[in-house]
Amino acid sequence: MPHEETVYDALDHAHGGEGHWAFGTGFDEPLAGVDTTVPDGVDPADLGAYCLMLGDDALVLAQRLTQWITAAPELEEEVAIGNTALDLLGQARLLLARAGSVGVLGRSRERATDSIPDEDALAYFRDADEFCNTGLVEAENGDFGQTVVRLLVASTVRLAVFARLRESRDPVLAAIAAKGVNELAYHRDHAARWVLRLGDGTAESHRRAQDGVDAVWPLLADVLTATDVERRLVAAGVAVDPADVREEVRDVLTTVLERATLRVPGWPADTPPRGRAGKHGPELTALLETLQGLARQHPAATW
Amino acid sequence: MSTDVTAEGGHGAIPTGPEVPTTTSPSVARRDWPLYEVFVRGKRGLNHVHVGSLHAPDDEMAVHAARDVYTRRNEGVSIWVVRAADITASSPDEKDPMFAPSGDKVYRHPTFYEIPEDVPHM
Amino acid sequence: MSAPTLDRPTDEAALQQQFDATIAADRRIEPRDWMPEGYRKTLVRQIAQHAHSEIIGMQPEGDWLLAAPSLRRKAILLAKVQDEAGHGMYLYSAAETLGADRADLTDKLIESKQKYSSIFNYPTLTYADVGVIGWLVDGAAICNQVPLCRSSYGPYARAMIRICKEESFHQRQGYELLMTMMSGTPAQRAMVQDAVDRWWWPSLMMFGPPDDDSPNSAQSMAWGIKRHSNDELRQRYVDMSVPQAQFLGVTLPDPDLHFDEETGHWRFGAIDWDEFKRVVSGNGPANAERIRRRRAARDDNAWVTEAATAYAAKHAGAAVGSAA
Numbered sequence A: 001m002p003h004e005e006t007v008y009d010a011l012d013h014a015h016g017g018e019g020h021w022a023f024g025t026g027f028d029e030p031l032a033g034v035d036t037t038v039p040d041g042v043d044p045a046d047l048g049a050y051c052l053m054l055g056d057d058a059l060v061l062a063q064r065l066t067q068w069i070t071a072a073p074e075l076e077e078e079v080a081i082g083n084t085a086l087d088l089l090g091q092a093r094l095l096l097a098r099a100g101s102v103g104v105l106g107r108s109r110e111r112a113t114d115s116i117p118d119e120d121a122l123a124y125f126r127d128a129d130e131f132c133n134t135g136l137v138e139a140e141n142g143d144f145g146q147t148v149v150r151l152l153v154a155s156t157v158r159l160a161v162f163a164r165l166r167e168s169r170d171p172v173l174a175a176i177a178a179k180g181v182n183e184l185a186y187h188r189d190h191a192a193r194w195v196l197r198l199g200d201g202t203a204e205s206h207r208r209a210q211d212g213v214d215a216v217w218p219l220l221a222d223v224l225t226a227t228d229v230e231r232r233l234v235a236a237g238v239a240v241d242p243a244d245v246r247e248e249v250r251d252v253l254t255t256v257l258e259r260a261t262l263r264v265p266g267w268p269a270d271t272p273p274r275g276r277a278g279k280h281g282p283e284l285t286a287l288l289e290t291l292q293g294l295a296r297q298h299p300a301a302t303w
Numbered sequence B: 001m002s003t004d005v006t007a008e009g010g011h012g013a014i015p016t017g018p019e020v021p022t023t024t025s026p027s028v029a030r031r032d033w034p035l036y037e038v039f040v041r042g043k044r045g046l047n048h049v050h051v052g053s054l055h056a057p058d059d060e061m062a063v064h065a066a067r068d069v070y071t072r073r074n075e076g077v078s079i080w081v082v083r084a085a086d087i088t089a090s091s092p093d094e095k096d097p098m099f100a101p102s103g104d105k106v107y108r109h110p111t112f113y114e115i116p117e118d119v120p121h122m
Numbered sequence C: 001m002s003a004p005t006l007d008r009p010t011d012e013a014a015l016q017q018q019f020d021a022t023i024a025a026d027r028r029i030e031p032r033d034w035m036p037e038g039y040r041k042t043l044v045r046q047i048a049q050h051a052h053s054e055i056i057g058m059q060p061e062g063d064w065l066l067a068a069p070s071l072r073r074k075a076i077l078l079a080k081v082q083d084e085a086g087h088g089m090y091l092y093s094a095a096e097t098l099g100a101d102r103a104d105l106t107d108k109l110i111e112s113k114q115k116y117s118s119i120f121n122y123p124t125l126t127y128a129d130v131g132v133i134g135w136l137v138d139g140a141a142i143c144n145q146v147p148l149c150r151s152s153y154g155p156y157a158r159a160m161i162r163i164c165k166e167e168s169f170h171q172r173q174g175y176e177l178l179m180t181m182m183s184g185t186p187a188q189r190a191m192v193q194d195a196v197d198r199w200w201w202p203s204l205m206m207f208g209p210p211d212d213d214s215p216n217s218a219q220s221m222a223w224g225i226k227r228h229s230n231d232e233l234r235q236r237y238v239d240m241s242v243p244q245a246q247f248l249g250v251t252l253p254d255p256d257l258h259f260d261e262e263t264g265h266w267r268f269g270a271i272d273w274d275e276f277k278r279v280v281s282g283n284g285p286a287n288a289e290r291i292r293r294r295r296a297a298r299d300d301n302a303w304v305t306e307a308a309t310a311y312a313a314k315h316a317g318a319a320v321g322s323a324a
């Protein structure tokens, strides 16, 4: 069957390069070939801790979004959610690898075999109290309405931070941010489109969207408060002060909610950082049990 | 074991029996979203080509879903979407009696037996 | 509206003749061409069931998405499962060119009026199952599907070309995972062998019943919907897989498996078709769960679909981007 051999051949040629895999699925170490020297005057421990904050946010939110796979409304949304989760997973890999490259590995290295890459040591072998994601991303998904509201809020905050982070004195962070900005802008738009449609759709969807907003808003309380690590890195020109993005975030969210005919809840009073300081709810413990269970059953294995 | 199962196509064995009713519903208003056709320009200098279709509630969602589904590996630099119902098609075969004169709007006709109103000799 | 009694303006014989000539010349039938009702029905059924298989096929591997043991594996698996959603969409699209409707086909899947590949009714017990599904299940799918890139129905053939390209990545990632595990810990190697033991025979069944027990196949071959017989494809798959198993260092669970010098083929033992029948007719270990999840995705989110439709109706005619 000469014709089919041609088809097989064509498939073979299609193998060239990793281009067909989504970002973050490459077979290489994420920071392979990147100069990871720490800029002058920057404390590597602070830089690594900051990368963990941003990386954990992405990892935990990716895990939450992945819970929708095989359960999403319509196949088109299944694919869209998959893309968003893949983007965030890619960001998490880069940021955790960056933390590892500056030697910030916490207790994970005592538990993980040497052959396990830093990104996985950090993702799989830290306990909940070592994670520094915010409470915003670890909360349960709720229904689709609450899920898109949370995605809107989280991607609005993250986009505002990443846009500024492109100017970071750490070239690795700046590069990660530059790549992430396009992804996050897309996530924010996607979430906003859904919030508009649910808020201004049917009576039921309006009610559900409003419930989602009301459930998510209190989680903003500690998201925009800087930790000491962030303050020192802001002074060193490496990090973004989350307080600086407050106005932008508030404007974007207010605009979207108003256009969606949703009531904008009062902004929660600032509280000291909780998630960033390793204080988490039982939701994160459960999430990590699922995420880490298999890897921890086989601590000497590489995959 | 008989006509019960066959292996046609599939991400695996595709059982194709016993005969199940496959009569398709007429195109009455359904709960699902309209069908859009998707055209992608793979790179500069090329025409947009038809790559497939999807369902979306409106144009804006359609173009974004098209980006997600059909260019998720960065194959396209430009996307067009158009509602299938808005495409005017000629029949590929002059002798095709079911769709004889031009002007019918059934690129993806919802049922094979509905005759477009504007076919004169029906 | 299946009113086949509708007056046909010209004689059917001429149309049939033209259709036959197109098939005989190995040219493609396109959506608006006249086609025999049996051809259309067979295609809708086959494409729909193929699409259902892609969608249901997301679940066995999807069950490991949250627990994938490395971030790279998680990303690869997520991309793969997402591909399968895309495959389902391409195929439902192809079925829609024949007058079918995706929501309607989804209903038929959920109401068990249409079937899907029996292989997805087996559970995935360890992470090695992810690798073995990629290697064997996607591998068997490739054997089945590459010939369909030449299916006589244009939209189906075109969908298959795109799908086959992606399937080859699926097989590669699975095999690569297995190679990694086989050079890993003893526990990992044991997992791989166990998974091969469980998936090998079901993967052979993916090609369907033996040719002498597959009466529908002849018509499908004549119509160019199907290009090779079940047994032909199964043999090709075994011949491809045995050396891959040897390279991997796993044993295929078939004491009768041997190389036939005369024909150059790997001969395999008898397949337990009774089990196949059980699993296909919905008594597989995970059948109820697979369907339950599709039903939940439809029903629990119906309010979302309705909301978007309502929003579109409210805002119809509002400023839309100008065509360019």
Ligand SMILES: [Fe+2]
Residues within 6 Å of the ligand: B011, C054, C083, C084, C087, C163, C167
């Ligand atoms: Fe597939």
Ligand SMILES: [Fe+2]
Residues within 6 Å of the ligand: C084, C138, C166, C167, C170
């Ligand atoms: Fe596949």
